[in-house]
Amino acid sequence: MPIAVETFFLDPSFDGTLQQQIQQMVAGGILSGRFRPKEKLPSSRKLAQHLGVSRITVTLAYNELMSDDYLSSAGRSGFFVSEN
Numbered sequence: 001m002p003i004a005v006e007t008f009f010l011d012p013s014f015d016g017t018l019q020q021q022i023q024q025m026v027a028g029g030i031l032s033g034r035f036r037p038k039e040k041l042p043s044s045r046k047l048a049q050h051l052g053v054s055r056i057t058v059t060l061a062y063n064e065l066m067s068d069d070y071l072s073s074a075g076r077s078g079f080f081v082s083e084n
Contacts, residue, residue, distance in 0.1 A: 002040040003029075005050045018053050022061035027070050030081055037083045041071065044079075 007029070014021045029035040041047070044062060048055040062079050065071040072082045 003035055003042060005042040005046050007034075008042070008047060008051060010051055010053075018051075018057050019061045019064070022047075022051075022053075022058060023065055026061070026065055027068075030070050035081045037081050039081045040077075041079045041081070 008022075008025055010018070010021060014024075016024075026035070026041065035041075041062070042050070044055050044058040048058045051058070062071060066073060066079070069082050069084050071079045073079055
């Protein structure tokens with residue numbers, strides 16, 4: 001089951017960039033167990049629209065989470081919580 005886009009929201013008092021905030025939201029959800037391995041994240045387009053940010057901001061955050069092994073990508077199917 002995909003993770004609902006409504007799960008994500010920005011904190012105006014966050015001390016950092018939007019990209020860092022998105023990374024922290026996703027990583028926090030994974031580390032806390034709210035997001036389970038193989039669960040699909042919202043598309044970068046949907047999440048960007050929901051948060052009112054640029055799509056590239058979400059894409060860069062997702063790519064950084066991939067390099068840190070929080071997320072994996074399945075071709076053009078989107079981003080998923082890593083099994084590791």
